[in-house]
Amino acid sequence: CSNHLPALFFFWLGVFLIIMERRGSAVNTPASRPVTRRSKSYGRSCVEAPSYFWQTPGHLAVLKIPNSRGTAKSQTITNKVDPEHIALLVKNEWKLSYITPLHHFRHTRLKSYSKHLSAFIVAEKQQGVAVEVGLEAGFKVTFSAVLGLAENDEDAETVFIQIQSKPVFAAVADAPKVVWRGWLTCVNGDLEYLRSLPPDFVSLPLFCTSGPESLTTLVKSWFERVFDCNFGCLALNSTTLNWLTALWTGCHPTCNIRHLKLAWSLPTQPPLDVSYTVNPQDAWELWNSIHPEESTDDRIDIQEVQSFINGLEAHFFRHFKIFLSAGTLVKVSTALGSAHVDGKIKIGNSDYITTLLTLLTECALLKMPA
Amino acid sequence: MDAQVRSVLRRVIQRIPNKNIENLLKKWNCLSADQLCALDYTRPKWMIVEQVTSFCEENRLNLKHITNLEMIYHIENPDKGVWHACQLTEAQDDAVGVDLTQFKEQFKAHLHGVVRHISIKIKKHEDEAIWIRIAWGDNFSKPNHLKPTYVVHHLHTSYVFISNLMAKHKIFLCQALVIATKHGSIKDGHLSTRSLTAMRELLLRRYQQVTYPAMFTVTKHLFAGLFTDPCIGKEHSEHEEMRYQMSCEAFGHGPTPKLETAVYRLETRYRGNGNHTLSDREEFFRGVVRFSSSSLLDSLRHCVASGMAEGPVTPLLSAITQRGRNYFVITDKGPGVSSQASAQRA
Numbered sequence: 001c002s003n004h005l006p007a008l009f010f011f012w013l014g015v016f017l018i019i020m021e022r023r024g025s026a027v028n029t030p031a032s033r034p035v036t037r038r039s040k041s042y043g044r045s046c047v048e049a050p051s052y053f054w055q056t057p058g059h060l061a062v063l064k065i066p067n068s069r070g071t072a073k074s075q076t077i078t079n080k081v082d083p084e085h086i087a088l089l090v091k092n093e094w095k096l097s098y099i100t101p102l103h104h105f106r107h108t109r110l111k112s113y114s115k116h117l118s119a120f121i122v123a124e125k126q127q128g129v130a131v132e133v134g135l136e137a138g139f140k141v142t143f144s145a146v147l148g149l150a151e152n153d154e155d156a157e158t159v160f161i162q163i164q165s166k167p168v169f170a171a172v173a174d175a176p177k178v179v180w181r182g183w184l185t186c187v188n189g190d191l192e193y194l195r196s197l198p199p200d201f202v203s204l205p206l207f208c209t210s211g212p213e214s215l216t217t218l219v220k221s222w223f224e225r226v227f228d229c230n231f232g233c234l235a236l237n238s239t240t241l242n243w244l245t246a247l248w249t250g251c252h253p254t255c256n257i258r259h260l261k262l263a264w265s266l267p268t269q270p271p272l273d274v275s276y277t278v279n280p281q282d283a284w285e286l287w288n289s290i291h292p293e294e295s296t297d298d299r300i301d302i303q304e305v306q307s308f309i310n311g312l313e314a315h316f317f318r319h320f321k322i323f324l325s326a327g328t329l330v331k332v333s334t335a336l337g338s339a340h341v342d343g344k345i346k347i348g349n350s351d352y353i354t355t356l357l358t359l360l361t362e363c364a365l366l367k368m369p370a
Numbered sequence: 371m372d373a374q375v376r377s378v379l380r381r382v383i384q385r386i387p388n389k390n391i392e393n394l395l396k397k398w399n400c401l402s403a404d405q406l407c408a409l410d411y412t413r414p415k416w417m418i419v420e421q422v423t424s425f426c427e428e429n430r431l432n433l434k435h436i437t438n439l440e441m442i443y444h445i446e447n448p449d450k451g452v453w454h455a456c457q458l459t460e461a462q463d464d465a466v467g468v469d470l471t472q473f474k475e476q477f478k479a480h481l482h483g484v485v486r487h488i489s490i491k492i493k494k495h496e497d498e499a500i501w502i503r504i505a506w507g508d509n510f511s512k513p514n515h516l517k518p519t520y521v522v523h524h525l526h527t528s529y530v531f532i533s534n535l536m537a538k539h540k541i542f543l544c545q546a547l548v549i550a551t552k553h554g555s556i557k558d559g560h561l562s563t564r565s566l567t568a569m570r571e572l573l574l575r576r577y578q579q580v581t582y583p584a585m586f587t588v589t590k591h592l593f594a595g596l597f598t599d600p601c602i603g604k605e606h607s608e609h610e611e612m613r614y615q616m617s618c619e620a621f622g623h624g625p626t627p628k629l630e631t632a633v634y635r636l637e638t639r640y641r642g643n644g645n646h647t648l649s650d651r652e653e654f655f656r657g658v659v660r661f662s663s664s665s666l667l668d669s670l671r672h673c674v675a676s677g678m679a680e681g682p683v684t685p686l687l688s689a690i691t692q693r694g695r696n697y698f699v700i701t702d703k704g705p706g707v708s709s710q711a712s713a714q715r716a
Contacts, residue, residue: 266678272661272669279656286640286655289648311642315655318641319634319686319700326678 065239065366068301072247072355074254080148085160086350092181094208095216096234096343098364099184101201102227107157110143113226117141120222121163121215140164140176151187151354154194156202158185163215180211182219187357190365205364206357207231208345234367235343238329239302240359246291246305247355248334252284253293255351258335262312266327274324276316280334286311371427371436378515379426379436382443383419385450391418394446398439401425437491437515441503444520445495448566451520451533455561455569455694458528458547460554466526468552470494473525477502477550484542489513499524506539519543522566523551529559529573531566560695568627573694613681617674620683621691626667632696634659634686639702654702667691 078086118141125139146158160183164176184204186194194203209216220231249260260283266272290311291304313324331340337348337356345360347353371379386394388411395401395409405425409418426436444450474492481488487507494500502521505513519539522531530547544556563569640648640655648655663669670687673679679687690696 266669266673268663268669268672268676268678270664270669272663272666272673275660275662277658277660282640282653282655282657285651286642286648311648314643315641316659317680319636319638319684320659320679321681321684321687322673322679 066302066362068299069243069247069359070299072251072352074251074351075354077148077350077353081146082148085144085146086353088160088181089183089353090347090350092210093344093346094210096236096345096360096364097207097209097220097231098205098234098367099207099223099231100205100229100368101197101203102223102229103201105202105204105227107145107159110145110159114141114143116226117143117161117219117222118163121218124218138166138176140166146183146185149185149187149354149357151358152189152191154191155186155189156204158183159204161219163211163219180209180215180219182207182209182211182216185357185361187354187361189361193365203365205368206234206361207364230369232367232369233343234360234364236339236341236345236363238341240363241329241332241339241341242305242309243302243359244337244339244356245332246287246300246308247359248332248336248352249280249283249287249308250291250300251336251352252280255349256280256335257283259333261331261333262329263331264324264327265330266322266324272327273330274322274327276312278312283312371423371431374515375433375436376423378433378440379423380419381516382436382440383422384415386443386447388412388415388418394439394443395422397442397446398435400429400431400435400439402429405429433515437489437503437505437518440518441491441493441501444503445493445501448522449564449568452562452564453522453531453533453566453569454535455559455573456530456532456544456547456556457559458530458551458553458556461528462552462554465552468525468550470500470525473500473550477546480546480549481542484545485539487512489515504539504543506536521547523547524574525551527574528553530556531569533566560697562696563629563631565628565630568629571627572629572691609677610675613677614675616681616683617671620674620688621667621671626665626671628664629666629690629696630664631660631662632666632690633661633698635697635699637699637701666696 118139121139121141140163142162142164144160144162146160149158150156161181162178163180165179166174166176185206185208186204187206189203189205197203209219223229224231245260245262248257251257257280259277259280261275261277263273263275266274287308290307291300309329316322316324328341331338333339333346335348336352338346345356347356383391391411392406392409395406401422405428408425409421411418413421477492478490481490481504485506486509489505489507491503492500493502500523502523504519504521505515505517506519507513517534517536519535520533521543523529532543535543548554548556559573561569561572636657636659637654639653640651642648661670667690670679670690674681674683685692686698686700689698
């Protein structure tokens with residue numbers, strides 16, 4: 001580390017100057033950045049940072065928890081994205097993780113990544129690393145780019161990974177079965193943050209997986225080795241679930257949400273689960289009384305969201321005298337999708353997928369270790 | 371033994387863990403001592419099933435014996451399946467005089483009269499419960515022994531517990547019960563649970579809600595002004611005692627019947643906080659609330675005792691134990707709980 005120190009100091013100084021420039025003015029990336037040799041370890045603070053700046057690059061004060069956000073916008077996503085890809089996203093329940101930026105990831109090298117990962121899985125399996133999928137010998141991995149989900153200029157294109165396997169004694173004509181799916185995405189990622197990343201890094205902070213945990217672990221360790229990144233579990237806190245409750249309810253006029261179902265868990269002995277399914281029209285009228293549809297302001301404030309949730313909890317309280325706030329909001333679901341506090345989501349309707357992914361991308365960026 | 375009989379036998383044996391099979395077969399008393407000894411309960415289940423089946427064939431057992439075995443299994447394991455409670459009303463003057471023989475005669479006679487093919491078995495258990503097993507057929511087909519309805523009734527009580535009844539047979543069963551018990555009608559009890567034991571505890575033994583023994587109230591002035599902490603502690607302990615007392619009044623003191631869920635269909639006007647536009651609305655703010663837990667009454671009691679629920683306990687919750695039901699439709703029509711006769715089962 002010591003011989004990198006002067007280089008790193010200039011790097012930090014450069015970043016500091018960039019930030020200083022940005023404050024109070026429009027976002028404006030300087031044309032040149034100090035080019036220095038950086039250590040490959042992004043995100044791992046083994047470097048001595050100047051004392052007034054104890055944070056990793058790109059993660060400076062730019063990331064704030066927003067107090068307001070735009071209303072859910074519907075768009076026929078199939079105009080922008082291949083409907084087959086969308087069908088895959090809408091089908092499963094996904095487990096969420098966040099990933100730190102990937103070093104030297106190239107969208108042009110997807111084919112070689114496919115081969116590399118498949119060889120890795122087979123090698124790990126031969127070493128005796130438990131892979132529960134059975135007597136499979138062949139694993140076929142496919143990396144593909146899902147174009148069109150990216151929203152702003154800095155979003156990297158989504159990458160979809162599919163692992164298929166073929167049982168050892170299967171006939172040649174047997175189609176291989178898909179045993180695992182995952183995708184990395186960045187939708188409406190924070191512009192300042194993304195622009196502040198060093199050029200060799202690509203940020204696809206949201207990782208969604210569906211399939212056996214053993215394969216997920218293998219894929220993650222491959223990524224960690226090849227792209228020098230870190231993974232972490234992305235649990236959704238109650239604020240995020242509250243946002244989704246309000247955003248989804250607000251969609252009712254344009255897209256029937258069918259029901260608004262909220263589930264709480266109260267810490268009694270034994271634990272008590274309370275689920276409250278509200279008629280969608282009534283839920284919408286409550287939301288509309290707090291945030292009128294006609295209001296010219298296209299943004300929703302966190303206060304309004306809180307008011308909405310409080311209203312539902314208060315109506316519940318009047319009947320049952322139970323403080324739902326003594327428990328945790330665990331799951332929210334409508335026809336547009338569902339989200340669980342453990343970091344599991346299901347996408348019900350592709351028209352609002354952008355809103356959901358924007359929120360989740362933001363969660364992933366915020367959750368990343370500083 | 372035909373295929374159906376073998377299926378019934380197989381199903382019964384497959385459901386029981388190996389260690390309990392021996393007891394059941396002994397109670398059944400249809401296999402000889404030698405045969406019972408020959409069975410090896412450490413073998414895989416399918417082998418045991420085959421062995422038992424072959425013994426039954428040897429002994430030339432028929433449908434009656436096998437359905438008997440199934441009944442014994444259900445009586446010994448009452449907490450399987452989903453049970454619904456019904457309540458008999460409008461008892462006639464001679465209802466108290468009905469005895470078991472009369473009940474059996476009337477019940478069977480009625481059902482045999484209205485359903486062409488039907489198989490009914492009635493057994494009285496030691497705890498005074500009458501167990502009825504009904505395999506339903508129709509004008510064209512023989513009784514289906516793979517989907518029998520089970521009914522449990524204690525004579526001279528007004529409750530009947532039913533499991534696995536199809537909608538199309540409901541009318542026949544209800545008529546038969548009403549006639550055989552000399553009542554005017556029968557209605558939905560709005561209580562369903564997996565545990566028949568819990569259901570019976572709640573409804574029949576009128577689940578004892580022991581009032582919490584009166585506590586001595588510690589005289590406040592002893593510690594007044596001396597230490598802040600003991601006072602605060604004492605203040606809190608008073609509230610705690612009060613909460614605990616309220617929770618016991620509503621849900622009882624000792625172990626509670628193991629209910630799993632309670633469902634409330636809300637059709638009341640919006641009563642949120644300070645939202646005037648919505649509070650003025652005439653329409654209802656509709657929703658369905660579902661409470662679930664591995665032991666619902668324990669959870670609710672803890673909720674009240676710990677302060678997560680504000681006392682006094684709302685009649686909506688205490689109605690579970692007071693009125694012995696777990697499905698409610700709450701409307702604005704009047705105070706407390708109102709029910710609708712046509713409300714669905716939970």
